[in-house]
Amino acid sequence: MLEVIKIDNYSSGLRIDRWIKINLMKIPQSLIEKDLRNGKIKVNKKKVKSSYKLKKFDKIFLFNISYKNLKKNIKKFIPNKNYIKEVENEIIENNSNFIVINKKAGLPVQGGTKIKENIVNIFSNSSFFENTKPYIVHRIDKDTSGILIIAKNRETAQQLTSLFRIRKIHKTYIALSSGHIDKYKDTIDNKLIRYEGTRKIYERATTNYEVIDTNNKLSLFKLKPITGRKHQIRKHLIDLGCPIIGDNKYFIKKTSKKNQLMLHAYHLRFILNNKKYSFKADIPDYFKNILIKNNLKLKGF
Numbered sequence: 430m431l432e433v434i435k436i437d438n439y440s441s442g443l444r445i446d447r448w449i450k451i452n453l454m455k456i457p458q459s460l461i462e463k464d465l466r467n468g469k470i471k472v473n474k475k476k477v478k479s480s481y482k483l484k485k486f487d488k489i490f491l492f493n494i495s496y497k498n499l500k501k502n503i504k505k506f507i508p509n510k511n512y513i514k515e516v517e518n519e520i521i522e523n524n525s526n527f528i529v530i531n532k533k534a535g536l537p538v539q540g541g542t543k544i545k546e547n548i549v550n551i552f553s554n555s556s557f558f559e560n561t562k563p564y565i566v567h568r569i570d571k572d573t574s575g576i577l578i579i580a581k582n583r584e585t586a587q588q589l590t591s592l593f594r595i596r597k598i599h600k601t602y603i604a605l606s607s608g609h610i611d612k613y614k615d616t617i618d619n620k621l622i623r624y625e626g627t628r629k630i631y632e633r634a635t636t637n638y639e640v641i642d643t644n645n646k647l648s649l650f651k652l653k654p655i656t657g658r659k660h661q662i663r664k665h666l667i668d669l670g671c672p673i674i675g676d677n678k679y680f681i682k683k684t685s686k687k688n689q690l691m692l693h694a695y696h697l698r699f700i701l702n703n704k705k706y707s708f709k710a711d712i713p714d715y716f717k718n719i720l721i722k723n724n725l726k727l728k729g730f
């Protein structure tokens with residue numbers, strides 16, 4: 430049996446293996462690799478690797494995929510009005526083309542096999558998108574708090590996506606890390622490793638950083654990523670010997686009961702249709718409390 434699926438805007442930019450896990454079923458990477466290799470899953474009638482990133486107007490061809498219907502029994506999460514309102518209260522900017530929110534830590538941008546609450550689902554049920562749908566133009570990690578842009582129409586989504594791609598949207602992050610370095614201002618420019626199955630992939634990554642304050646045990650960083658690699662800031666601070674507090678993937682050191690990741694997307698600026706935009710997202714209280722406890726100050730913020 431053959432089924433053809435035209436991808437929607439939410440899927441643009443997703444790796445094909447990630448799309449399979451979200452839209453079909455969470456299955457072993459090895460099985461995905463096998464089905465792609467054997468041509469049971471194709472894009473535009475062509476074989477692709479698991480690293481292939483889906484594009485607008487792509488069509489996914491499924492040939493006798495036995496695990497496809499398993500997701501039909503999964504109940505769709507519908508957020509209640511109070512939860513929607515709670516997230517809406519974090520909106521920083523609302524206009525006819527996009528909204529900007531201060532995303533709380535722990536809330537993923539998109540759904541997955543084990544993920545119910547997510548930004549896309551919440552705003553799909555929000556009055557702010559009553560006559561349209563949320564278009565995701567960039568992502569921040571689930572455990573990272575801070576600024577996120579969501580487009581309200583396809584044209585704006587395409588414009589913003591292009592600006593991110595050509596690095597015309599400038600982002601500033603705040604991070605609290607364990608450790609101390611002598612060089613307070615510099616650029617990290619190296620190659621980060623990611624894996625496709627067992628194969629290593631090297632990607633160049635660049636981040637400008639500045640130490641805002643330190644007490645010789647902890648360091649408070651301002652970071653401006655130039656490239657947009659996965660977990661780039663987290664990995665770069667590991668390279669500096671200053672892992673981010675609360676990072677349960679690369680570094681585990683409890684600072685609170687919830688062990689929050691001390692990484693916040695603080696500032697974002699860009700020019701769209703000849704108009705300048707600049708947005709800042711308040712730092713979460715738990716982040717501020719840890720700074721106060723350790724006598725660290727956000728100088729210049």
